[in-house]
Amino acid sequence: MARPKATLPDADAVRALVDGEGRLAVRVTPGARIEALEIAEGRLVAKVRAKPQDGKANDAVRALLASALDLAPSRLELLRGATSREKQFRVDV
Structure with missing residues (x-):
C-alpha cells in the first residue's frame, strides 16, 4: 500500500x-506516522516520518515547508534548533 501524500495547509x-524579518518558527514531531504540516493555536506544527538522526528530520521538515510554500528547499535556511523540536527557518522569498 502506498503512503498517503503529506497534508499541507494553504501557502498563504x-x-x-x-x-x-523572514523568520518562521516551527514545532517538529520526528518519527510520526504521517507527514503533515498544520497550523494549531497560531503556530506551525510539522510532523515528519524521518528519525532525528544525522539531520534527516531537519531535511524532511525543510522539504515539507518548501512544498507548502512552493519554494525550492535551498530558499529555506535553518537558523536555530538543529537538535531541538523548536526550529526557526529563514524564508528567502
Missing part, C-alpha cells in the same frame, strides 16, 4: 506566519 496561511 503559512506565509502569514513569517515575521517581518
